[in-house]
Amino acid sequence: MRMRASRLLLFLFCAMLTHAEKLGFAQRDPYVLHDCSNTGNVSSNSAYRKNVNTLLSSLSSNTQSHYGFYNFSVGENSDRVNAVTFCRADLIPIDCQNCVGTSAEELLFRCPNQKEGIVWYMNCTVRYSNNSIFGIMQFESMQHLHNIINVTDPIGTFDQVRETLLDRLRSEAAASTSTLHKFATGKASSPYFDIYALLQCTPDLNQQECSDCLNQSIAKVPTCCGPAIGVRVLTPSCNLRYENNHFYGFTLEAPPPLSSTLAPPAEGKGSNSSRTIIIVVAAVVSAVLIFCICTCIYLRMRKQRKKVEMDEINSGAESLQFDFSTIRIATDNFSDVKKLGQGGFGTVYKGKFPNGQEIAVKRLSRSSEQGDQEFKNEILLVARLQQRNLVRLLGFCFEGNERLLVYELMPNGSLDHFIFDPSKRLHLDWKFRYKIIVGIARGLQYLHEDSQFRIIHRDLKTSNVLLDKEMNPKISDFGMARLFTLDQTQANTRRIVGTYGYMAPEYAMHGHFSVKSDVFSYGVLVLEMVCGRKNNYFQNGENTENLLSHAWKNWREGTASNLIDSTLRVGSTTEIMRCIHIGLLCVQENVAERPTMASVLLMLTSYSMALSMPSRPAFLMHSIVESDISLDRSFHASQNVVSMTDPYPR
Ligand SMILES: *[C@@H]1O[C@H](CO)[C@@H](O)[C@H](O)[C@H]1NC(C)=O
Numbered sequence: 336m337r338m339r340a341s342r343l344l345l346f347l348f349c350a351m352l353t354h355a356e357k358l359g360f361a362q363r364d365p366y367v368l369h370d371c372s373n374t375g376n377v378s379s380n381s382a383y384r385k386n387v388n389t390l391l392s393s394l395s396s397n398t399q400s401h402y403g404f405y406n407f408s409v410g411e412n413s414d415r416v417n418a419v420t421f422c423r424a425d426l427i428p429i430d431c432q433n434c435v436g437t438s439a440e441e442l443l444f445r446c447p448n449q450k451e452g453i454v455w456y457m458n459c460t461v462r463y464s465n466n467s468i469f470g471i472m473q474f475e476s477m478q479h480l481h482n483i484i485n486v487t488d489p490i491g492t493f494d495q496v497r498e499t500l501l502d503r504l505r506s507e508a509a510a511s512t513s514t515l516h517k518f519a520t521g522k523a524s525s526p527y528f529d530i531y532a533l534l535q536c537t538p539d540l541n542q543q544e545c546s547d548c549l550n551q552s553i554a555k556v557p558t559c560c561g562p563a564i565g566v567r568v569l570t571p572s573c574n575l576r577y578e579n580n581h582f583y584g585f586t587l588e589a590p591p592p593l594s595s596t597l598a599p600p601a602e603g604k605g606s607n608s609s610r611t612i613i614i615v616v617a618a619v620v621s622a623v624l625i626f627c628i629c630t631c632i633y634l635r636m637r638k639q640r641k642k643v644e645m646d647e648i649n650s651g652a653e654s655l656q657f658d659f660s661t662i663r664i665a666t667d668n669f670s671d672v673k674k675l676g677q678g679g680f681g682t683v684y685k686g687k688f689p690n691g692q693e694i695a696v697k698r699l700s701r702s703s704e705q706g707d708q709e710f711k712n713e714i715l716l717v718a719r720l721q722q723r724n725l726v727r728l729l730g731f732c733f734e735g736n737e738r739l740l741v742y743e744l745m746p747n748g749s750l751d752h753f754i755f756d757p758s759k760r761l762h763l764d765w766k767f768r769y770k771i772i773v774g775i776a777r778g779l780q781y782l783h784e785d786s787q788f789r790i791i792h793r794d795l796k797t798s799n800v801l802l803d804k805e806m807n808p809k810i811s812d813f814g815m816a817r818l819f820t821l822d823q824t825q826a827n828t829r830r831i832v833g834t835y836g837y838m839a840p841e842y843a844m845h846g847h848f849s850v851k852s853d854v855f856s857y858g859v860l861v862l863e864m865v866c867g868r869k870n871n872y873f874q875n876g877e878n879t880e881n882l883l884s885h886a887w888k889n890w891r892e893g894t895a896s897n898l899i900d901s902t903l904r905v906g907s908t909t910e911i912m913r914c915i916h917i918g919l920l921c922v923q924e925n926v927a928e929r930p931t932m933a934s935v936l937l938m939l940t941s942y943s944m945a946l947s948m949p950s951r952p953a954f955l956m957h958s959i960v961e962s963d964i965s966l967d968r969s970f971h972a973s974q975n976v977v978s979m980t981d982p983y984p985r
């Protein structure tokens with residue numbers, strides 16, 4: 336009851352804040368920020384200025400589709416004007432176009448006789464210069480806007496949460512290879528506030544430049560706008576924004592077919608001929624579109640398939656589809672020498688494309704009764720999941736009975752080869768292990784919450800965590816459950832995929848899966864990382880124990896430090912103990928008590944956050960599922976209430 340009342344209060348408070356925020360921002364309307372660089376003035380009837388007028392006016396005329404980022408230029412030699420337009424990643428073309436149009440007009444008005452200028456409007460940036468600006472990172476001329484309302488943060492974790500979120504999104508945005516959008520969005524929560532952020536670079540920057548640019552912008556935040564609930568930092572090449580509400584929309588992944596076919600305005604004069612070209616192109620495109628639509632309708636009627644989006648599948652699938660022969664050559668005809676391993680879903684081979692790119696090819700054992708189109712559809716969904724802690728799916732191949740998935744190759748192999756190997760384990764000091772623990776949490780959280788589709792991995796374990804050359808962890812085999820239609824009704828499945836030892840009991844026994852069953856697997860993995868041993872049965876004195884019962888016993892007896900892998904000589908004991916604590920919270924038998932991955936991440940990154948006491952883990956699973964060891968024997972690991980004041984008793 337009290338809980339409910341306080342939630343209601345919190346809700347009202349948030350609603351007030353949201354409302355107040357609108358009032359706060361509405362004070363400057365229309366709010367356009369601009370910067371007319373003072374590198375030089377030109378007279379308004381010079382050839383250069385005429386080109387500026389031509390170029391910017393053409394941007395505000397409505398004939399082009401705009402979507403993301405474009406560069407344009409007009410004129411020659413010293414009279415050449417270059418411009419770029421840059422929209423927020425989630426804008427639909429018409430909003431982008433309107434924004435670019437308005438901004439271009441503003442720019443003509445606000446910088447009437449300057450050689451260079453830039454305007455930031457609500458949703459877009461327009462910039463021109465006599466210098467070449469394409470592919471050049473620039474963060475000078477940084478502007479910011481912030482809300483006048485401050486965050487309410489009695490526990491004082493806002494800075495930390497924000498910093499973690501922005502930093503994560505910075506690397507995600509920088510790693511994007513899209514030619515129209517280089518951005519990342521995400522959310523972080525704490526009991527008192529949520530923060531939603533969007534970070535974006537012009538896609539002509541490379542990874543390092545984007546990262547640097549955003550880094551500068553992030554560094555600006557504490558000094559300019561520390562406690563504000565909404566902040567924007569704007570630079571010519573990148574921008575960041577966060578709010579306490581979900582301000583960004585659904586993001587489209589690929590430009591609609593029209594905008595990619597329509598050329599940006601032609602250089603120089605010849606606008607007549609370019610218009611003719613545009614008309615011809617538009618006609619051709621419409622004809623093609625009409626043909627596609629007819630084909631679509633025809634196919635749809637014939638196959639009576641429900642929601643198969645042909646356009647998307649065909650355009651998306653082609654770019655991801657590889658020839659079988661290409662892959663056969665890359666893997667030396669799937670030679671045994673190239674075999675990397677065998678998993679539940681098929682065999683994995685190492686391969687190399689003629690251009691030198693190394694790949695891992697998963698040759699699926701054909702067991703799914705799924706239709707081809709659905710299979711492709713699922714692959715496209717999975718291919719869109721991109722985050723630095725997920726192994727990247729480069730494409731697939733689909734010929735006859737062959738179904739192959741092509742991934743980036745992870746040179747260091749899987750985590751189990753390190754952590755359970757007596758000699759290799761020595762190389763995994765605490766710093767690495769912690770990095771891996773946090774990285775996996777990030778990847779999993781993305782699957783659960785940040786991607787457009789909620790993905791439950793269902794088979795998270797050390798052998799599904801691969802390591803890149805810097806030992807960054809990347810989760811593999813995500814989306815496999817999606818790729819194979821399981822006989823499932825909502826959240827129940829009759830076919831249980833997964834690995835005993837990592838499976839939550841409700842899943843192993845009843846087939847109930849949820850994000851919390853992944854949290855369970857994650858908890859097992861964390862404990863394995865700390866203890867350096869597998870969660871299987873071992874003899875301990877008289878008792879047969881598994882890792883979870885062993886951990887729980889030590890935890891309750893205040894000897895949790897016995898659990899720590901003896902090869903971990905250096906490392907923060909508090910951090911290690913905190914990981915044991917978090918691991919135990921994740922493997923609790925009571926599903927509702929297990930934290931979400933978002934809170935796990937917060938617990939891992941924010942030391943000031945107090946952790947609740949774990950209740951009994953579900954360590955009985957093995958005995959139930961794998962053997963007939965009497966249940967009672969392990970059951971009396973008692974349900975006494977844990978009452979400890981020192982969270983980390985020796
Ligand atoms: C350019 O013109 C602006 C006014 O339009 C003026 O403020 C500025 O000082 C001029 N800059 C130079 C370098 O002449």
Ligand SMILES: *[C@@H]1O[C@H](CO)[C@@H](O)[C@H](O)[C@H]1NC(C)=O
Binds near residue numbers: 406407599
């Ligand atoms: C955009 O910039 C690139 C790189 O400088 C150039 O190759 C391309 O022609 C430019 N496009 C336009 C329309 O100016």
Ligand SMILES: *[C@@H]1O[C@H](CO)[C@@H](O)[C@H](O)[C@H]1NC(C)=O
Binds near residue numbers: 458
């Ligand atoms: C900015 O984009 C949003 C959609 O994300 C739209 O609702 C809003 O009207 C746009 N604002 C302006 C000033 O164009």
Ligand SMILES: *[C@@H]1O[C@H](CO)[C@@H](O)[C@H](O)[C@H]1NC(C)=O
Binds near residue numbers: 374413450465467
């Ligand atoms: C652009 O104008 C500035 C100032 O007049 C000049 O220094 C620079 O060389 C010009 N750049 C080009 C590419 O002409």
Ligand SMILES: *[C@@H]1O[C@H](CO)[C@@H](O)[C@H](O)[C@H]1NC(C)=O
Binds near residue numbers: 483484485561562563
């Ligand atoms: C928000 O915090 C800033 C900096 O601490 C302070 O100057 C400002 O007055 C605060 N605003 C409100 C509305 O309390």
Ligand SMILES: *[C@@H]1O[C@H](CO)[C@@H](O)[C@H](O)[C@H]1NC(C)=O
Binds near residue numbers: 546547550
């Ligand atoms: C970002 O900036 C911080 C200091 O502001 C620095 O420690 C960090 O290495 C930078 N990161 C990157 C990727 O440049």
